[in-house]
Amino acid sequence: MRSIRQLTLCAVLTAMALALSYLENLFPLSGAIALPGVKIGLANIVTVFALYVLGPGPAALVLTARCLLGSLFAGNMNALFFSLLGGFCAMGTMMLLRRVRGISVYGVSIGGAAAHNCGQVAAAMVTLGNSAPLYYLPVLLPVGVATGAVTGLVSACLFQALSRTGLHFK
Amino acid sequence: MKKMITAALALCFLCACSQEPAVGELFAMDTIMDFSIYGSQGEAALVQTEELIRELEATLSRTDESSEISKLNAAGSARVSPQTAALLASAQEYGAATAGAFDVTIAPVANAWGFTGEKQRVPGQEELEDLLALVDSSAITVEGDMVTLSPGQMVDLGGIAKGYTSDCVEAVLRQMQVESAMVVLGGNVYAHGEKPGNTPWRVGVRDPQNQEAYVGVLELQDAYAITSGGYQRYFEQDGIVYHHILDPDTGCPAESGLLSVTVVAPANGEGEQGAFTQPGNGAMCDAFSTALFVMGEERALDFWRESGYTFDLVLVTEDGRVVVTEGLAQQFSPEEGTGYVYETVS
Amino acid sequence: MSTRPFPKLRPTVGDVLVGGAVLLLAVLCGLWLRGGGEDGRTLSAVVSIDGAEADRFLLVKEEERIYKSRGYTLHIRVEKSGTGFSVAVTDSDCPGKDCVHTGAISRVGQSVVCLPARLSIQLTGTQDGSVDAVIG
Numbered sequence: 258m259r260s261i262r263q264l265t266l267c268a269v270l271t272a273m274a275l276a277l278s279y280l281e282n283l284f285p286l287s288g289a290i291a292l293p294g295v296k297i298g299l300a301n302i303v304t305v306f307a308l309y310v311l312g313p314g315p316a317a318l319v320l321t322a323r324c325l326l327g328s329l330f331a332g333n334m335n336a337l338f339f340s341l342l343g344g345f346c347a348m349g350t351m352m353l354l355r356r357v358r359g360i361s362v363y364g365v366s367i368g369g370a371a372a373h374n375c376g377q378v379a380a381a382m383v384t385l386g387n388s389a390p391l392y393y394l395p396v397l398l399p400v401g402v403a404t405g406a407v408t409g410l411v412s413a414c415l416f417q418a419l420s421r422t423g424l425h426f427k
Numbered sequence: 428m429k430k431m432i433t434a435a436l437a438l439c440f441l442c443a444c445s446q447e448p449a450v451g452e453l454f455a456m457d458t459i460m461d462f463s464i465y466g467s468q469g470e471a472a473l474v475q476t477e478e479l480i481r482e483l484e485a486t487l488s489r490t491d492e493s494s495e496i497s498k499l500n501a502a503g504s505a506r507v508s509p510q511t512a513a514l515l516a517s518a519q520e521y522g523a524a525t526a527g528a529f530d531v532t533i534a535p536v537a538n539a540w541g542f543t544g545e546k547q548r549v550p551g552q553e554e555l556e557d558l559l560a561l562v563d564s565s566a567i568t569v570e571g572d573m574v575t576l577s578p579g580q581m582v583d584l585g586g587i588a589k590g591y592t593s594d595c596v597e598a599v600l601r602q603m604q605v606e607s608a609m610v611v612l613g614g615n616v617y618a619h620g621e622k623p624g625n626t627p628w629r630v631g632v633r634d635p636q637n638q639e640a641y642v643g644v645l646e647l648q649d650a651y652a653i654t655s656g657g658y659q660r661y662f663e664q665d666g667i668v669y670h671h672i673l674d675p676d677t678g679c680p681a682e683s684g685l686l687s688v689t690v691v692a693p694a695n696g697e698g699e700q701g702a703f704t705q706p707g708n709g710a711m712c713d714a715f716s717t718a719l720f721v722m723g724e725e726r727a728l729d730f731w732r733e734s735g736y737t738f739d740l741v742l743v744t745e746d747g748r749v750v751v752t753e754g755l756a757q758q759f760s761p762e763e764g765t766g767y768v769y770e771t772v773s
Numbered sequence: 774m775s776t777r778p779f780p781k782l783r784p785t786v787g788d789v790l791v792g793g794a795v796l797l798l799a800v801l802c803g804l805w806l807r808g809g810g811e812d813g814r815t816l817s818a819v820v821s822i823d824g825a826e827a828d829r830f831l832l833v834k835e836e837e838r839i840y841k842s843r844g845y846t847l848h849i850r851v852e853k854s855g856t857g858f859s860v861a862v863t864d865s866d867c868p869g870k871d872c873v874h875t876g877a878i879s880r881v882g883q884s885v886v887c888l889p890a891r892l893s894i895q896l897t898g899t900q901d902g903s904v905d906a907v908i909g
Contacts, residue, residue: 386824
């Protein structure tokens, strides 16, 4: 029964992540900071949640499904490479940071957002075949700190709200 | 640049004999010109040099309708300044010496390709043949200050004007007793004297295939070095690259197996200066760099051996060789890791 | 089943350190990109398409240039800005138009990227330290 519950949860999380990505596109940040790849990264909240509650394996599954379906819906398979590289850089970093004592869900989110930006810049460098996208990093990283803090706040509120449900953490 | 200034400053403290250079930059003759002039006369020499260049541009430009050259082209004959007449006579001399590989009357053909304007195109064979009939600099007559072109002819001094300009800059620097200066006219170099600290100037020869790198470094003092290469200006149509150095025989971009030709010659030195500066080694380097690019490696080296003019060469070939004539063997140091094979010829 | 303790939900000193480390990285990266870049000198713009250099020009006059790649057309304008010049993509028919939103660049190391067109414009200096001048 456990695995079916887990599978269902994964599916729900994937759907939520997709919905959040879509929601985010309605409020682009490019008006304020005009750089490609700048966004709040709401979908990262789902990755944080999945990582904390389900563990790395299922979280990776949710992430892959989200990237694949997201690119498919957008009809832009070029985006798949970007979202996968960004997503997995973020998840890997968050897995590591979570093990460090003295770092809360905020620090984990901030590290994840920054890593996500690094991954996307790397993807852009591979796509373009030169180092030009590197120039965006000094701007994208501070933006990542800010957006990471925001998603960290949302995640903290989420865990706070779920604190009385007897949720198990992995 | 910073390093150079720092090095220069350090040397000042060491020998207390020189100063920071007067540094100037201007855009003229369709290129960027850079000057670093050392010594107490630096600023004054800089001002004079810039004035001189503006004047020359106004006289020799083909795009400025009020220039002597434009008027000559429009009317077919005109009275010109002694300077322009002398430059045209030199152009004829270099044209004859190179058996027409350098020709200032290529202008109508260059026009047809659009290399002088904004829009480039590939002219048809018939059109080229008609225009080629007009290309012959020996048909120009220069009598005193009266110049006459044959009907339909047009001249473009683009292949010699910058070289002549550096001749004139040398004259100004000598007149003002400047001992040390580096003059860069859009990639054409005149090294005046030695660098402060009594070392030669280091001049990189650009790699035609990787324009951020050099094939090697030339150590120069009191010398001209001028490069012509197909990579400097070109356009692409239907996947074919057409560069701007036209072969006066075919009217098409020269396909000689060379990527670039660098001609190095000594400075003119203290000469008798009359009312104006006669075209000298600067003009020669400019004309020969174009002509030898058209000729190709073999003919260029024969010309170097037999022409009687004093100059040396660095040739970069399409098959990946850098050929240096023996006069430069001591002054040229290959750059490591370029992938070129280096040869010295005598 | 092993269960971890409830996650920390309040910001800690560690979080500040993580944020600080990221900002430091950004600053270092910025410094590194600008390394050796001198302002006030003439700059070159290098235009690359599909990873290969497609064009290179000096920023010496105001002008417009047009590049086509992967079915998109990008309009590029060179303009005077302060003592030097800046480059910007003024118009593009690519989706997202991130390249247009990036705005004008005017310093060594800066770049404008258009991912859909696989095009980038980078600014580089024109002087090199080891030699006094370059010919060609």
